Amino acid sequence: MKKTDLGIGLFIISSIIFLIVPMPATLLDFLLALNISISMIILFNALFSQEVLNMSTFPTILLFTTVFRISLNVSSTKLILSSGNPGAVVTQFGRFVGQDDVIIGVIVFIILIIIQFIVINKGSERVSEVTARFTLDAMPGKQMAIDADLNTGAITDAQARERREKIQEESNFFGAMDGATKYVKGDAVAGLIITVVNMIGGTVMGMMKAGLPAGEAFSKYAILTIGDGLVSQIPSLMISLATGIVVTKVSKEADIGDLLMKQLFSIPKVLYMVGGALTFLGIVTPLPFIVFAGYGAMFIFCGRVIDKRVKIASIEEEASTEEQSGEEIRRPENVVSLLQVDQIELEFGYGIIPLADVNQGGDLLDRVVLIRRQIALELGCVVPTIRLRDNIQLNPNQYVIKIKGIPLSEGEILFDHYMAMNPGYVEEEITGIPTFEPSFHLPALWITESQRERAESFGYTVVDPPSIIATHLTEVIRGHLDELxxxxxxxxxxxxxxxxxxxxxxxxxxxxxxxxxxxxxxxxxxxxxxxxxxxxxxxxxxxxxxxxxxxxxxxxxxxxxxLKRAISNKYFGPNEMTSVVTLDPKVEQEIMNSVKQTEQGAFLAIDPEKTQSIMKSVKDEVEKLENLGKNPIIITSPIVRMYFKKLTKEYFNDLIVISYNEIESNVELQSVGMVTA
The missing domain is CATH 1.10.8.540 (FHIPEP family, domain 3)
Known part of the structure; x- marks a missing residue:
């Protein structure tokens, strides 16, 4: 059995034994001082913990300390009623804190009860209830955020799994705290009832057994009762305060003993503060000097020992990390990781970081997720994970799009500006910084926020920087999706x-x-x-x-x-005439005569002069369509289509070549020209 398990087991079983077996007054003094010490440790740990999960065992701690404190209450009650001597701690608390005056003691005790029961307990209970509800409601949103970060490559699978576990632990913790606060509330009520019973029972016992007059019996036992109540309620108050701290600011290990000892006795400055406070109480107050000064010295010594262990562990960890780093560098197989190439990367200068930082209101990560969704719906292909990285070697407002590690396109934006583009029919001019839209290289202007509404009223197309980057990235991915x-x-x-x-x-x-x-x-x-x-x-x-x-x-x-229905729907609108260019049958025949079949596939062996003549004709006819504001579409016979597309690919990347067999019968076409040789 582990020492921590043995210690926790003794702590719990002693609480049960104290409810049954009478306790000597001297032992009660030591245990009451221990109770105060543990309450301080819990309070300061709750205060100095960086996040709520550092106190994941807090609901269990509340239950253990509540049972232990009640068992001491019962033991002190037995001593008060049986012998009238509950020990030095209870007696001195009644005389010193209550200034040896029943009325003052009762008032102080009532004030403590009011503060704990009405202010701290009620508030903690409400906060726990609301926090538990909101934590459960927020779980789907947090899960979606983790999935979004995973899809964009911002985190790894292991990090995503760790975050999901943390969310689950937080949910379990706040759910447990919602019920655990009832322990503290019930403890305050029990303390009040025990105090009233002690006061009445003590007075009756003093009159009947000791033969004291009613006034003297009430005065004696009331002071002892108030001392007993105070020595119990002050630690209870600190626990209540710690509860409030925790719920207004859970662990994966299952070993409660290790968790309790690690979380309560791992911060040296906590033990220093507790030891100093107990030593101060033992010296300045009439409380037992040996008990409190002894505990104080012990906690200070423990803090010193733990401090040394922490420093040694830190040095060893640092040395081990440096050694491991050196070994990793020296290992030849470590170079393999450098050979991995990301399929798609978006690198940007430090000036664009706010657009990608969620904490600064940036939504670029969300837009990247939408890009993958949009292309999946549009083209039926899953886009690989898009890596977003900042690069200090780039200009502050510059970004670069890479495919398989090779820069393919880049752009530059002005932060806090908008890009205004004239769709072609706007006559009014606005002032701005001339630029080009990066996706389609169209002329545009950078305008300020104050000019945005005016530009839109004139008919300009106005877009913000994240939309510019997202559109550019979408077009680059769409144009190279076959490679991916x-x-x-x-x-x-x-x-x-x-x-x-x-x-x-x-x-x-x-x-x-x-x-x-x-x-x-x-x-x-x-x-x-x-x-x-x-x-x-x-x-x-x-x-x-x-x-x-x-x-x-x-x-x-x-x-x-x-797939002709999908192709027709993509390029030809319903119930409208579409302007296209056709291919001269003579050119088609010449292309087919130039096709050479090999084991590696077919290729064209056409005369270069003839190729230049065809390409010049294509250029003239495409310009006709562009002047009409139409897509550059050329219609060919089915057998020629793929060869003609290969022929024109190097000259016209955006040229659309469709065969007659790829067009629905209800599509209306109008030929505005013919490609000739």
Whole structure:
């Protein structure tokens, strides 16, 4: 059995024994002084604990100390009624605190009862009740905040698990405190009742057994009763005060003994203060000098010993940490961790930190979570965790977006300013700092908060800095989502639909196509902004055509045709004419004649001059559409579409190439030009 377990067990069993076995007055003096000491230790620990979880055993402490104090009350009552000599501590408390006057003693005692019962206990009870309720109500919000931090990469899985456990412990603690405050309230009521019983019973015993006159009997036993009440109520008052401190400011270990000893006797300055206070009481007051000075010296000595242990442990821990750090640096396998590359990173200068700091009102982390949700709904792909980091090497207002560790795009914002963009029809001008919108490189102005309302009234599109960064990040991710789709991501997508589509998945994977081949098809779709959310339709199409060809480019075209409703809905509005550009059949034929088939796939072997001529025609026709405010869409025959898209990819990144088989029959098109050679 551990020493701490033995000590706690003796403490509890002695409380039960004192209720039954008569106690000598001298032993009672020592135990009453011990009771006062423990109350002080609890009070100062509650005062100096940095957070509520440092006193996770407080409800148990309340129960133990309440039972111990009541057992001493019963023992002192026995001595008062039986011999009229309850010991030096009770007698001196009655004479010194009450100034040897019954009326003064009664008044002081009543005041203590009122302070404890009405002020501290009632307040602590109410605070515990409200805190428990609000802690339970706040749990879902705290859990969501942890999930958000985990999704953005701000914390690790281990940190998230630790925070969830802490939330659960807080909930358990405040729930227990809501009930534990009833112990303190009941203790105050019991103290009042015991005092009244002692006063009446003592007077009767003095008159009947000792033959004292009524006045003398009342005076003698009233002073002893008041002393007994005070020596019990003062520690009770300190416990009540500690309760109030704890509930207005829980541990994972299950060993109560270790927790109690660690939490009560681990802070040296607490033991110094308690030892000094007890020594002072033993010297200045008529209280037993040996008892109080002895306890005081003992606590000061214990504090000194613990202080030395803490310093030695701190030095050893520091030396051990430095040694471990040195070993970690020297270990060759430690370099492996440096080889890991984050899929998506957003680095920013120190001037942008307030936008990402929740404590300063920043909501950039929440926006990052929404970006992942938005892209998942829009394109059906799970975006990898987006890492947010501050970088002192950047300009204060600069940010950089990296994909797989490589900077792809950057921007600069002005904190406490807004970006105003003219949608094209606003004639009124406003003053501001000229700039370019980072996502689409459109001309814009930085304006102040005072100009915002005026700019909006003119028709300008006004956005705040977090929205600028979030939009820029969204566009970069959307443009490179095909690069971010890994084989593991594809396997996760397959797993998600397997339960409801077991037959389809078992037919397709791996009998007809491997995960890598499916990945290439999905990457081809994402590269042109086609959603892969309808995986069942995609897999059904692949299962239909994979027996005849394993060319992922050809399979992609078949999948696009099966997704024609989604493609038409994306690019063509309902019940309206859409302006497009068509491809000259001669150009189509020339492209098909230039296709060369190899084991690695098909490629175009077209004359460079002919390519330049086609690209010039594409540029002219696309400009026509842009001047009309339309999307640059070129319609081709199904067999040519993928080759023409490859041909134009290096020249026109945003060009939309659609085949006739990818358009719904109810879509109305208007050709405004034709690409020729």
């Amino acid at each position: 789709l890994t084989r593991q991501d594809v396997q996760n997508l397959i797993t998600n639909i397997t339960e409801a589509n077991h037959t389809l998945v078992s037919e397709l994977v791996p009998k007809l196509l491997g995960v890598g081949e499916i990945q290439k098809v999905l990457q081809n779709l994402l590269k042109e902004g086609i959603s892969i959310r309808d995986l069942v339709t995609i897999f059904e199409t692949l299962a239909d055509y994979a027996p005849t060809t394993r060319d992922t480019d050809v399979l992609t075209e078949y999948v696009r045709q099966s």
